[in-house]
Amino acid sequence: MIKPLIQRDHAQHPPAYTPGYKSSVVRSPRLPKLSMPSTRTEETGPVFGHDVLGPQDNNLVINYTGQSAIGERVIVHGRLLDANANPIAGALIEIWQANAGGRYRHKKDGYLAPLDPNFGGCGRTITDDQGRYEFLTVRPGAYPWPNTVNDWRPMHIHFSVFGHAFGQRLITQMYFEGDPLIARCPIVNTIPDPAAIDRLIAPLDMACAMPMDALAYKFDIVLRGTRQTMFENRPEGL
Amino acid sequence: MPQSLLLLPETPSQTAGPYVHIGCVPNHAGISGIYADDPGQSPFAKDAAGKRITVTGSVFDGTGAALNDVMLESWQADGDGIYAPYQGWARMVADAHTGQWQLDTIKPGPVGPQAPHIALWIVARGINLGLLTRVYFEGDDQLTDPLLSRIDPVRRVNTLIAQETDPGCYRFDIHLQGDQETVFLDI
Numbered sequence: 302m303i304k305p306l307i308q309r310d311h312a313q314h315p316p317a318y319t320p321g322y323k324s325s326v327v328r329s330p331r332l333p334k335l336s337m338p339s340t341r342t343e344e345t346g347p348v349f350g351h352d353v354l355g356p357q358d359n360n361l362v363i364n365y366t367g368q369s370a371i372g373e374r375v376i377v378h379g380r381l382l383d384a385n386a387n388p389i390a391g392a393l394i395e396i397w398q399a400n401a402g403g404r405y406r407h408k409k410d411g412y413l414a415p416l417d418p419n420f421g422g423c424g425r426t427i428t429d430d431q432g433r434y435e436f437l438t439v440r441p442g443a444y445p446w447p448n449t450v451n452d453w454r455p456m457h458i459h460f461s462v463f464g465h466a467f468g469q470r471l472i473t474q475m476y477f478e479g480d481p482l483i484a485r486c487p488i489v490n491t492i493p494d495p496a497a498i499d500r501l502i503a504p505l506d507m508a509c510a511m512p513m514d515a516l517a518y519k520f521d522i523v524l525r526g527t528r529q530t531m532f533e534n535r536p537e538g539l
Numbered sequence: 540m541p542q543s544l545l546l547l548p549e550t551p552s553q554t555a556g557p558y559v560h561i562g563c564v565p566n567h568a569g570i571s572g573i574y575a576d577d578p579g580q581s582p583f584a585k586d587a588a589g590k591r592i593t594v595t596g597s598v599f600d601g602t603g604a605a606l607n608d609v610m611l612e613s614w615q616a617d618g619d620g621i622y623a624p625y626q627g628w629a630r631m632v633a634d635a636h637t638g639q640w641q642l643d644t645i646k647p648g649p650v651g652p653q654a655p656h657i658a659l660w661i662v663a664r665g666i667n668l669g670l671l672t673r674v675y676f677e678g679d680d681q682l683t684d685p686l687l688s689r690i691d692p693v694r695r696v697n698t699l700i701a702q703e704t705d706p707g708c709y710r711f712d713i714h715l716q717g718d719q720e721t722v723f724l725d726i
């Protein structure tokens with residue numbers, strides 16, 4: 302059943318223009334967005350079958366060469382929910398990250414830290430019927446980036462998340478509890494609400510850590526919700 | 540105190556950054572062997588019914604430079620105006636040198652009162668929250684379209700209309716800032 306999306310609460314998100322993050326200055330729209338209720342276009346979205354996944358897609362430790370990547374082994378897991386607290390099942394989650402030294406396998410990354418021949422840096426999975434997902438990876442290193450002269454990104458994993466509706470589409474970043482670089486990061490600080498920043502920080506989850514194997518961090522993700530009332534007040538196609 | 544409404548706040552967005560290709564189009568980024576194919580290479584099967592079209596464009600920043608690290612996703616109805624779960628979605632990346640992207644697809648049909656359109660979602664370094672906009676097509680009947688009719692001032696409607704440069708070939712440039720700033724959507 303296709304339901305209208307609840308309007309987005311922009312207070313949860315960074316504004317477009319955030320001069321502390323210099324790249325946003327010339328890439329931020331300046332005029333107000335056009336607001337209107339969702340239509341079928343935003344309330345529907347692509348579906349991905351398990352057949353797109355390979356068996357090691359969610360295991361970044363070995364999915365590049367089959368040999369173990371270097372670094373601290375960590376499980377990253379959580380649930381994908383909508384704002385109504387319903388689990389979102391069957392949703393594609395893609396992640397990417399730097400290696401344990403803070404280096405990306407990307408032609409634009411020239412950081413001093415070396416590439417790890419056994420680490421590609423991407424993974425993906427599809428949430429189960431409870432909205433759960435999990436990845437095994439290595440803890441990404443912090444890395445410096447050109448913004449002001451000495452800015453460093455905290456350890457982070459990039460997340461690309463699909464819901465059931467194109468209007469729920471979200472890209473974000475997960476941070477690790479206790480990292481002193483989080484509070485200093487200009488990209489983190491594009492988010493004005495400290496409580497919203499906290500929702501991007503995954504706690505250490507010793508209940509899910511595997512003894513003698515891997516630590517665990519728990520990161521739940523919430524996408525926009527849908528209006529639950531059954532009354533309809535719109536013409537076909539909207 | 541009344542009862543709580545219990546709505547969970549949405550997870551905040553963060554920029555896709557300059558390395559979005561690693562996670563979303565790894566083969567394009569030169570990371571081969573993990574995924575057989577990059578997702579979203581084509582929105583429809585080769586034998587899908589409908590008129591084949593091409594939409595080409597660039598995303599320009601406030602200095603007039605084309606973003607060469609931008610990624611876009613498209614979502615659209617089929618030629619009959621139907622949204623179907625396993626088709627209609629594609630992912631495009633700008634050429635690293637020219638900044639140009641291209642979508643080879645089927646011309647969507649009208650969806651109820653909505654004129655034929657393709658939703659676009661744009662992410663890149665420097666974009667804090669993915670930007671939503673729409674491609675409409677020069678020459679279509681757009682009088683009843685509820686979105687276009689809301690745009691004020693009316694001259695900004697043009698920012699959402701792709702121009703047909705050759706039969707079946709449309710040009711759709713996106714301007715993040717300036718006199719020609721594209722209409723972005725909060726839907």
Ligand SMILES: [Fe+2]
Nearest residue numbers: 454457459556
């Ligand atoms: Fe990063």
